[in-house]
Amino acid sequence: MSSVKEDPIKFHKDANALMESGKPIEARDLFVKGGELYFKGQNFFGAAEMYYKAGECSVSLKEYSSAVEFFSKAADIALSKGFDRYGLSALEEARNAQKVVGNAKEAEEIELKIKEISDKINKQNAATDEDSSFSIFS
Numbered sequence: 001m002s003s004v005k006e007d008p009i010k011f012h013k014d015a016n017a018l019m020e021s022g023k024p025i026e027a028r029d030l031f032v033k034g035g036e037l038y039f040k041g042q043n044f045f046g047a048a049e050m051y052y053k054a055g056e057c058s059v060s061l062k063e064y065s066s067a068v069e070f071f072s073k074a075a076d077i078a079l080s081k082g083f084d085r086y087g088l089s090a091l092e093e094a095r096n097a098q099k100v101v102g103n104a105k106e107a108e109e110i111e112l113k114i115k116e117i118s119d120k121i122n123k124q125n126a127a128t129d130e131d132s133s134f135s136i137f138s
Contacts, residue, residue: 008037008046015050019057028057032070039077045086048078052090059097067097068106079117088117 011034018027035050055070071094078087091114098107 006033006037008034008041008043008050011037012046012050015053019053024057024060028054028061028070031057035073044077044081045083048074048081048083048086048090050074051077052086052093055090055093055097059093064097064101068094068101071097084117084121088114088121091117 011030015027015030015034018024018030031050031054035047035054038044038046038050051070051074055067055074058064058067058070071090075087075090075094078084078090091110095107095110095114098104098110
């Protein structure tokens with residue numbers, strides 16, 4: 001076992017380079033490894049992003065079941081840490097992948113979760129808008 005500390009940022013950069021050079025399998029493996037390291041280091045946004053990108057690699061490989069798994073993992077991490085918009089994007093991708101493989105029931109369940117989170121975000125935005133509105137009559 002080497003004593004060299006594994007660097008999630010290096011995995012991140014290398015995985016992006018592999019993806020750009022048309023090597024989605026190798027890229028996905030590095031994105032997953034980077035996601036694990038970011039998670040261990042408590043960089044939860046970084047972890048969610050890496051799993052999301054692993055999901056994108058899986059979609060490009062037409063491996064939709066693993067795409068669902070990676071997008072769902074990205075969503076779970078993002079939503080558990082309050083990155084609602086990012087989690088929402090990941091759920092939308094998971095839903096799309098479920099639809100491609102014909103898992104209508106699973107896609108529908110994800111759709112309900114998407115609506116729930118969208119409603120939450122819209123309520124937060126409405127509350128923020130009310131707080132920041134200015135009136136000469138107040």
